[in-house]
Amino acid sequence: MPNPSPPSADGLLGLVGATPLVELTRVSPRPGRLRFFAKLEGQNPSGSIKDRIALAMVLDAERRGLIGPGSTLIEASTGNTAIALAMVARRRGYHLKVVVPEGVVPSIADVLSLYGVELCWVKPKAGMVGAIEAASEMSARGEGHALRQFDNPVNVLTHMNTTGAEIAAALPRVDVFVAGIGTGGTLMGVSRRLREQNPALRVIGVEPRMGERLQGLRSLNDGYHPPLLDLDALSARYLVGSDTALNMMRRVVREEGVMAGVSCGAVLHAALQATRDLEEGIVVCMFSDGGWKYLPARPWEAAATHDPNLDETHWW
Numbered sequence: 001m002p003n004p005s006p007p008s009a010d011g012l013l014g015l016v017g018a019t020p021l022v023e024l025t026r027v028s029p030r031p032g033r034l035r036f037f038a039k040l041e042g043q044n045p046s047g048s049i050k051d052r053i054a055l056a057m058v059l060d061a062e063r064r065g066l067i068g069p070g071s072t073l074i075e076a077s078t079g080n081t082a083i084a085l086a087m088v089a090r091r092r093g094y095h096l097k098v099v100v101p102e103g104v105v106p107s108i109a110d111v112l113s114l115y116g117v118e119l120c121w122v123k124p125k126a127g128m129v130g131a132i133e134a135a136s137e138m139s140a141r142g143e144g145h146a147l148r149q150f151d152n153p154v155n156v157l158t159h160m161n162t163t164g165a166e167i168a169a170a171l172p173r174v175d176v177f178v179a180g181i182g183t184g185g186t187l188m189g190v191s192r193r194l195r196e197q198n199p200a201l202r203v204i205g206v207e208p209r210m211g212e213r214l215q216g217l218r219s220l221n222d223g224y225h226p227p228l229l230d231l232d233a234l235s236a237r238y239l240v241g242s243d244t245a246l247n248m249m250r251r252v253v254r255e256e257g258v259m260a261g262v263s264c265g266a267v268l269h270a271a272l273q274a275t276r277d278l279e280e281g282i283v284v285c286m287f288s289d290g291g292w293k294y295l296p297a298r299p300w301e302a303a304a305t306h307d308p309n310l311d312e313t314h315w316w
C-alpha cells in the first residue's frame, strides 16, 4: 500500500478545481470517432463550478484590501454561487448576505440556511436582474462588499487559468466546447484558453428556452445581457426546454452513471445537436454541478410527465 498523501495545507479550499474530465462513452452516435467528455464540476467541495470563482473573487478582494476579517460579503445568486460563497465565507471568516429571487428550489435555501447565510429575498418577477440591483443597492448603502460575479473580471480569468487550463492539459485538442450561459464567465474564460490550442474551436452557449427556467442558466431574451459575455466569441447559442434538459439528465444518470445536475442535461442535448453533422472530433461539455440538491423537487417526475407547471418552477 502506498503511503496516503499528506493533507493539503489549504484544507478544504485547497480542493477547489482540478476536477475530473471523463469520457461519456454511451451517448455518442459515432463511438470512438466523435468523443464526448464531461468536466465534472460537481466534484468541487461545495458541489459546483462556482467554487472556483467564489474562492478567486474573495482572495482578490482580500489582496486589494477591500475586505478583511469579519467583513460582510454580498452577492446575488440563484444557488451555486451562493453555496460556494457560503463555504468560502465560513473558512475565511466572513458574514455573507445573498440576494435570492423567491421561488428557488427549496433545498438550496435550506443549504444556505444551514451554512448560516443571511437570505434577502426579492420577488420572483424581479428575477436575477432584480437580485443584482438589490445587491448593488445594499452595497451602496454600506451593508457590505458586493463581489459582483456578473461583471467581475476575476470570473473570466479564473476559468481561463484553471478550468480552461485543466481541459487543455488533459486533451491534445478540443473541437467543440459547450457550456451554459449564466454570467458567461465559464464560456469566455475556457474558450479563450482552448482557442490558444485550437483556433478553429467551436464554442456553444446554452440557455433556457423563452419563458422557461433552467438552473444556473439565463435567457438573454429576458432583458439582461451579462456584461462578461461577448456574443462574438460564441459560434452558436442553443435554447433548450426544461423537459428536454430533465430527460437528458435522466439519460445521463442511467446510461453513463453520472449523477449530473439539470443544466448538464441541457448542455449535453445542445452538444449532441450541434455535432449532428460532425463525423469525428473531441467535444467537451461543462457539467457544472451534480443532481443531488435538486432531488427534493423530484425533477425526474416532471420530466416523465411533461408537467405543464414546469415553466413556473425555478430549475435554475
Ligand SMILES: Cc1ncc(COP(=O)(O)O)c(C=O)c1O
Binding pocket: 048, 080, 179, 180, 181, 182, 183, 184, 185, 186, 187, 215, 216, 217, 261, 263, 264, 286, 287, 288, 289, 316
Ligand atoms: C448549475 C450552473 N450554474 C451556473 C452556470 C453558469 O456558469 P457561468 O456563470 O460561468 O456562465 C451553469 C452553466 O452551465 C450551470 O450549469
